[in-house]
Amino acid sequence: MRDFMASGRSATFATNGMCATSHPLAAKVAVQMLEAGGNAVDAAIAGAVLLGICEPQMTGIGGDCFVLLTPAGEDRVVALNGSGRAPAGLDAAVMRDKGMKTVPLGGPEAVTIPGAIDAFCLLSKDFGKLGLKASLAPAIHYAETGVPVAPRVAFDWAQAVDSLQGRARDLFLLNGKAPVAGQLFSAKGQAEVLRRIAMTGREGFYEGEVAEDMVASLNAAGGVHTLDDFAKCYAEYTDPINGGYGGLDLWEHPPNGQGATAILMLNILKHFEIAGMAPFGAQRAHIEAEATKLAYDTRNRVIADPDHTSRLAHMLSEETAAKLAGLIDPKRAMPMAHAGTEAVHKDTIYITVVDKDRMCVSLIYSVFHSFGAGIASDKFGVLFQNRGAGFTLEEGHVNEAKGGKRPMHTIIPGLLKKDGRPYMPFGVMGGAYQSNGHARFMTNLTDFGMDVQTAIDAPRCFADSKVLNMETGYGDDVRAELSALGHDVQTPEGPIGGAQAIMVSDDGVLVGGSDPRKDGCALGY
Secondary structure, X not given: OOOOOOOOOOOEEEOOOEEEEOOHHHHHHHHHHHHOOOOHHHHHHXXXXXXXXXXXXXXXXXXXXXXXXXXXXOOOOEEEEEOOOOOOOOEHHHHHHOOOOOOOOOOHHHOOOOOHHHHHHHHHHHHOOOOHHHHHHHHHHHHHHOEEOOHHHHHHHHHOHHHOOOHHHHHHOEOOEOOOOOOEEOOHHHHHHHHHHXXXXXXXXXXXXXXXXXHHHHHHOOOOOOHHXXXXXXXXXXXXXXXXXXXXXXXXXXXXXXXXXXXXXXHHHOOOOHHHOOOOOHHHHHHHHHHHHHHHHHHHHHOOOOXXXXXXXXXXXXXXXHHHHOOOEOOEOOOOOOOOOOOOOOOOEEEEEEOOOOOEEEEEEEOOOOOOOOOEOOOOOOEOOOHHHHOEOOOOOOOEXXXXXXXXXXXXXXXXXXXXXXXXXXXXEOHHHHHHHHHHHHHHHHOOOOOHHHHHHOOOEEEEOOEEEEOOOOOHHHHHHHHHOOOOEEOOOOOOOEEEEEEEOOXXXXXXXXXXXXXXXXXXX
């Protein structure tokens, strides 16, 4: 039991249905959708699309998504990949000839075709109950009338002002400045786009006037995007992958998502007695950091568009994990190998919903960096992701930027099973951290017996960009010990990611956790 005299929050309990996400308005709307007779898919779409208005720096209709779900009464896991491809005209060789070393974060070269809308349309058709029109209605209303900016959103917004350019500055700044907490933000152009999608489905976005506006705006910025690129964008179902740790089975997306990295990390950690270490001590942080370096280095060699990579089995192999675990020195940090493949970011939303019939939805949705590429379409104000920055320009690499390819993605929804049954949809936001975050969340649950909320609240560290970033929850003695082991210990400017989860307990009660690092909550009925 937590100390009720200390700051913090309790887990949320409910029996009929629940949503956990990063903004309270989205959680409320999702629960209202359940109360109105909708299922977890209807509710998750409603909440996710609304989050594009509540947290526009994190996500929006110009972004991508990935979904894991378990249908009501079933144990199977369905994976839907809603990530878009690079425009056909994109060519890494052209960028190299221009002297580029990486895909420019704020350039049209980084703008891949937004895949989330097609995914939402397909998901609603195949698994929803009330229909897309009902799921989009709340976001249409709030995009038109406005949403008060939440404190964490205001904090992020202020840091990202310089990333906005051109038309995006008119649409996402108030009098040239980032809004402060409590100010209203609306997106009337996006409300109109959502109305068209509600009426005509994916055609309202990928064809016609909206698509023409997006293509013209990207071309004006120097992009090579065409109407044909948008018309050919589609989401697809894939075969999820899984691995076990501590009596739980972790289900993830296959490439082009980085979910295999979390499974590899856990397979490495199996070779150490994590449960015998202090949960927030130096030894656990060191072993986890070393496992991160090795797993992420493997990720950078393997994860790419599934049509262009063939080494997934190697990455998931217990033999691979054993060999990597043998490289870890408990008394010395190894050099960082994985930094620099994709730029660091922390801008993603995650939403999970469980309904009365115990359908579970785990959905993650992002524009990659804060406000994506910083480019918005001229007429409708669709803000474009810069997910193409996940490509490399290294010639011959499996993840080399090329037209028609999907880049490596950092966003990964997670889902846990226990004894073969759906147990906990969860997600950990935070860019590249997410695979590390999945592994840490699982070890918090299994090795240290933490409840859902405590496992989310616990301090985080991440070996990234040649440093070991540690949140302020770690003591100075731990930092000193890690420095002595050779880690370059630093405190990040802001918290490391965020997390949401819902546990389906054996007695049918739902237990939700929501990260205090964000503005959201777990809400049930």
